[in-house]
Amino acid sequence: MAGLLQALVGVSEKAAQVARLCRREEPLFQLLVAEKTGPDRNRRFLQDFKTLADVLIQEVIKHDLGKEFPELRGHIHGEESNEFRNAQGETVTVRVCATPGDTAALLLSVLGPERAAAELLAAAVHRDAAPGDVELPDAALSVPPRDLAIWIDPIDSTNEYIGGREDVAPVDGIAPGGLRSALVLIGAYDRHTGCPVLGVINEPFFRRDPLTRRWQGRYHWGVAYGDTRLCSLSPPPPPRPTPRLVLSRAEGGPVRAALGPLCGDGDGDGDGHGLRFAAGAGYKLLCVILGLADAYVLSEGSTFAWDACGPHAILRALGGGVVALAGALRARRAGDTGPPPELVYNRPAEGAAGAERWANRGGLVAYAHPQHLEAVLAALATVPGL
Structure with missing residues (x-):
């Protein structure tokens, strides 16, 4: 490995x-x-x-x-x-x-x-x-490549990549758009279980050198296999009492209204100080990984296996995960008190064709701390139609 x-x-x-x-x-x-x-x-x-x-x-x-x-x-x-x-x-x-x-x-x-x-x-x-400067202890070398498969998103957030905006000011560290949100995403998953086990996120446009004006990048990786949890990043900070959530700007009003009070928005209009908006599924997942947000919520099936696999592996390495939103809400309403279902990457959607076979239907919640996942699911369980 x-x-x-x-x-x-x-x-x-x-x-x-x-x-x-x-x-x-x-x-x-x-x-x-x-x-x-x-x-x-x-x-x-x-x-x-x-x-x-x-x-x-x-x-x-x-x-x-x-x-x-x-x-x-x-x-x-x-x-x-x-x-x-x-x-x-x-x-x-x-x-x-x-x-x-x-x-x-x-x-x-x-x-x-x-x-x-x-x-x-x-x-x-x-x-x-050049090979990555990654060193793993022997304990991590337990899964042969023949048991794995790979998902690639070569340039996530391509519209932002083409737009090329370089001067988008971050809000609490989260860039609402621009080149920063264009990422390379690579994830390896177990062919048999569909569980993500290795993830790499590369930020090609992390910062611009002040002298040469050339862009410089950075990368993050994580391993989550069996009992092994290794990551290039430190564990996320302790959970905020009032969570900060990152959403797509296309997210509907009912979801915003349900999540607003959770984030300290007293009037429930969905514009509370704890809601942040950004472009690119990969970038929003990265915001959770870096501790800039406590969860990323998406109620639509507009992300795909290649968007989520690599970031999901890194979140698992940090103690978080990515839950299938519709499945989690169904289980909750049925009284199931077990862990909510996580996304898997080896099963195409039944009855779908083309890219839609690999859509994360029913949305997702990416989280760093289980208590924030629980709070998000409790709030969304009140939204009709989800």
């Missing part, structure tokens, strides 16, 4: 470098900017550059992990399809080729005349990734 965790950290760093490269190098940045400008964004090829960057990072992670751990091949899953239709109507399968020149040629078949962009991307893809 130590070698696998080092590899996950290493490929997350490589992915972060590609994400930063796309904003730093002019030929790549101009393609990103074109995504924002509207009618001309797909003039040269049918899929936007944002999606190509996503897919390429995903394929790099799959290639590098599969090369080092052959037993994982066929069990590394991502958000994106790696097939594109180019301007000539041809289907191009994006992959990492044997040489930088071959990869650049393949990318050119999608990017059309953008040779400089294709060559910059190919060089980054073939650059060796």
Whole structure:
């Protein structure tokens, strides 16, 4: 497991470098900017550059992990399809080729005349990734990679990544949006149980160097397997008497109104000082991991396995978790006093197709302290329709 965790950290760093490269190098940045400008964004090829960057990072992670751990091949899953239709109507399968020149040629078949962009991307893809500086005790080395599978979100919060806002002021440490919320998420789960066991979150745009003006990143990891709990982060601070919750801005009024009083909002209008709002599922999960929020509540099925798997493993390593909201409320109303059901990552949703097969239907609650989970579930149990 130590070698696998080092590899996950290493490929997350490589992915972060590609994400930063796309904003730093002019030929790549101009393609990103074109995504924002509207009618001309797909003039040269049918899929936007944002999606190509996503897919390429995903394929790099799959290639590098599969090369080092052959037993994982066929069990590394991502958000994106790696097939594109180019301007000539041809289907191009994006992959990492044997040489930088071959990869650049393949990318050119999608990017059309953008040779400089294709060559910059190919060089980054073939650059060796330094292994993560992760040391684990022997006690953690008990799960073979053949029992695991991987979920990847190559650039979570892609709209914020494309928007590129750099000056979004945080509120109590939580950035409401902007580049800070664009993350690389990698999680390993047990193929048989679906339980998350390893997680890596990489923040490519954590801070900007004041001298070079270049973005610098950081990463976090966690292991939760059997009785082993290891994490790059310290345990969360003691629970606040009045919890701070982070939500999506799209969250409905009834949920806000139910949670507002819990957070110290006396009039119940859902705008209390304990409610915070942010972009990106991964970033909101990270806010709970870092202790900036006590829980992340989402009542809709708008997140997916690739969003939650890595952060869920880190939360478990810290003593928290991610609960399936609808299932937890059903159990509560039925009088079940056992632990609420946590999300699992090996079971597609019945009757769904495409990406929806892996949606976290019925919402979720990510928490650091069990008492805050209990308080959130008690408040939401009063909301009709949940």
